[in-house]
Amino acid sequence: RHCYKCPDGGGEGGGGSEGDVKGGLTDAQRGVLEKCVHALKHAKNDSQTLAALLLISRLCPASELDKPTLRRIFEAVGLNLPARLLVTAVRGDENSGLPPDELLSLGTALLAALSTEPDMASSPQLLTTIPLLLGILANGPVFNQQKREARDLDAALAADCYLVLTVVCALPRGPEQLLSRGAISALCQAVELNQTLSHEKGLTLLGSLLSGRNKDKAWSKHTPELLSLLVRLSKDFCESTDETRLGMCGQLAQFLPPAGVAVESEELKAVVGRLWEILRPMVQAKLTPRHIGSILVLSACLLDLYGWEMAGPPKFCCLLVNRACVEVRMGLEELPGNDLTPEVQHTITGCYRIMEAAIEQACSPGVPQAAAPSQSSIATLSLQQSRNMIIYLKRKFKLTKLLPFLINYTRSHLQGGILEHSLADWMVKMSIGEDRGAWTGREALRYLLPALCHLSAEEVPRKVLLDVDTPALLVDFLSQSWTFLRGKTSVASTRDPSMETACSALLNFTVTEPERVRKDSCFRSLEALLSEALPLLVNKPRLLVLTANCCTLGLMIGRLKEGGESVEAGQRRFLSSALRFLRSALDSSSSPGPAKVSLSWEDSWDDAAELWRLSLQALGGCARAQPSITTLIREEGWLRHMLAMLHQCSALPDQLTQDALQEKRCTL
Template structure:
């Protein structure tokens, strides 16, 4: 760079004290600016460019320049020039008479000014300077870019982010300049000038505010660089660096940041937790919100003793705060932080039972106060955030209650006395009553509101376990719950606010983003309970709930079959939907016969079951499909001709599936559960037995099914097993097998003769003890 020894830069983003302050340019300034812009446009070398820029920064501070003017400067200079200033400073080039710090100061000030325009902040040339700026903040004004690049490949500027060929030379120069910079100056960790640090943070903050800004910073290793700046207590790192890190750790980049940089983030979190515990009461309230940002997602680093110790210390500091007399503004950040800590380790580290009880009580009181407002009152964003935190505390109490094996009333948190348990369950019931009151007021126009979803989700967590309390209120709310779920299932795939909320609240449920089915998934356990009760079931039928469940299963199956066998994973929600449909099938036979949605369900089952039979990992879902299809089949009247193709395909798959459950082996000992079923037997056994009962019903309703029973080998397999084995796994299994065989014997003469022949061979084995079957088969 040319010798500019006679030019002294005057930097700073604040106005120098002119008459106009920060509100525009005087006529004299405008005249000078136009001359400088002309000089910039016609500059023959870097010296001329630099001289014009120095005049602009001296007479027309950035805060007084509007966006059109900044754009004219950008068009005249380009972003490559300030980038070259930074590289020249890093290299310590002797071709420039200006000291490196002054070059850095000018370069960062130019970038800061230009970055105030979002279009310029997103420009590829500006993005190439991010590693340089991060290096300045982390290490001081003189950097060793090459060593930094070797330490972390992520810190290199990605080629796809650079569209201007000139940027390649800047990047290459910056990567080659580190060793020279170290040799030129031993002050590689010198203290940053505050104005330069502010300019660097201005650029990074402007980039972070862009739609893809957090991704851009994360891909350029902003997290480890900012952690290093904070660790070394560099200039403004505590004020601006922590705030920028908080932004990167609060949105959709949180999980990726922790997965890539847990080694840097964990020590920072430990230090912040120590600062929190050592601070006085008033700063602690402010620091609660900061700690929330820096906590890892649930499950990340859960085995870390450092993290566990930090969480334990924070709980220790929160206990006296929670027990004090607090204003609503003071208790809000405490409750939100408590909710996030519960996400990490549950109730394990919270403290004594009395404090756990207090925490749940405080959360429930806040919910009642916040939601029991007159209809039409809008809740502020701050209150919504507080209530969402309270919901998570309430959900944690419910989860703990459900995990307790002791007799009811179950303890919401470890160690609670019976009286304390009753008190906690009582306040939870009152709080969930407030949730139902609030949801009753929700208009369909607000279905996309994330807070409505948070309220809905929390209520569903309670309804999944408790539908006997407040039964009238729950039944009255069913039209909203079903309508809300249907709306999101059918129209919610384009919703933008809710996916963002799901990421923020860490409720991704291990699925690939927002699909629109999430609301119904949360409601399904409650629907399973409510469809078994006559009053709520009648309401659910008027709301066409079976059709909603069939639609859900159809969408899920379409998504599942589009994946390869290796990526087909179990989806418990599909099994729960089958259970609810099974309740309708058992209790409402006329509805099943008339409702067209059950015809659609039969078509789905006939397509899916033949595939599921060959997927051991999806055995429980196959058992649900098999049972549901056979239970529907027993309600159908006998066809005039042969079994239709779809139904035949289903029955063939169902019979093959049922054959695989028990294994008699080669000896005459007891029958055992087959290896492929053994792992899932606890969940699938009752469905298998119910399927056998339904098979008998199908044989009676549709005698033509009996021919399939023979053709598919189920009759031969079952008779051979019963003839050979000495005993079945339990009496119930023996009873359902006998019942199915009796139905087949009564409806099919050929089957009856086959059964008679097998029973006549020997008077040993389980088959010989089946008296009802002997009677049905005509065996004396």
């Protein structure tokens, strides 16, 4: 086993650098070395080759040899000898003169030494030995195939086999060479049988094979073996101590299948469910950056498989996204010139995937009502965290410079731009929502809406957005979305957060740019759209937040009308619906006790309360701008109803609500 390995690759002879070996040999040693190299090149049989090699290892330690000399020795030995030794050992040839286990040990040791030389590692001769090495690792040393004489796998022998395979894997086409020679099946079997070093080195090698572009190919070809391995590893993970789990997260992420592979497997679904159960308390714990990074990467991989469905309750989902945002921000705040470590880059990539998954969920067309609470929470966390990240990114990377391009890009899709079929198909495949229809062009703007909602509230980016006519784009989006929503048979049970966000962005423009609202024709189109939509929306309690957005937006536009304008038919229809909608928010049936939020508003009150108060404020502005509206308010009985409620009820749901009603009473 006294075989040579390159100084920088380690080995039994030592690990000195090239600076250490210059002049390290005496003249006598050099003379013997040259004779031995000559003997290696002209050896007539394996015995002479081994004798010369043994003499070199005794007289000239590897630490005293430079790389060119080692390369000469390796080339003189060649790969034929270790290959013959392996084949002879496996066949159990009784005439070999050495026991099979010694032949095997010597052959693998020679291969391990030779593989440290790059030219040798990529040699076809060495590649032909890979199936033999894999067989040894999977089944142990089996001598004489007829007798199937198996023995325990020696640790040194296993280490040499793994060294050769690891060196090959590091070659440009190494992973493909190993995959084509059965590495996945053999290594999975080695782990399953708990063979020597299978967990220490076998899993590491498997992880390398399953990284990058080969992962899809490996999983599609070896699904049963890899799924069985994943079940075993996840079981070990769940049964380990907390400290051990922290170190296993990074490794476990490597063995998860790529999205779309074996998704229908109930076994895989059970594994993902168990992993989430273990990860939830870990995400909530106080951890070092290194540990939280591997946990977030594993969480991102699990989201790729089944989305938010199995992640956990909404509060946990919010926490997960929040921690991802924090890690991204910390990573981006590295001082200029400080390169991010590969681990940090890997963590940030996983965090971006978590944030992306949250935004995809928030922008999905809708979910069944049974899932509405989770959907609402995901939508809320997505908007909040998006705003936080946008604030930071805008400051650090001058995001406003990208706005003209982004707006024009989304407009080209929204207003009839034709997508390439491949892109459209890809986007449909990437959609998380259950309603995965054709890519219509609205989806491009959906992803930008959270940013527009924030940026439209700030002066500098808002001016940029106005220059590229963003309000007209948003009105067009609302119009198309309303047409789509109205045509759906399941309209009563769906909620579209993107329409709500578009209304919020338009509301920002309405509040901050009154002159633009008065002059821009797109706001006249918006008024017509709201006059059509609101009378229908007030009868859809499950779309209450969207209704509140439309009501508030229409009233805020109405307060900007000139004083002499009369109430048009469309505006009258809108105001009548708005008054009926606002009146339905509070229930005074328990008088003389306190008024309550009505049953139809109760589930959405947190999202709609501020809009309701803002609508009351805007209603007063409409009455001041157009005195004839006051007559309409009285005719509708809204004012009488509110006055009676204030008089009869001992209290309102909260002080802000009471203040809003008191103010409107004085105004009207």
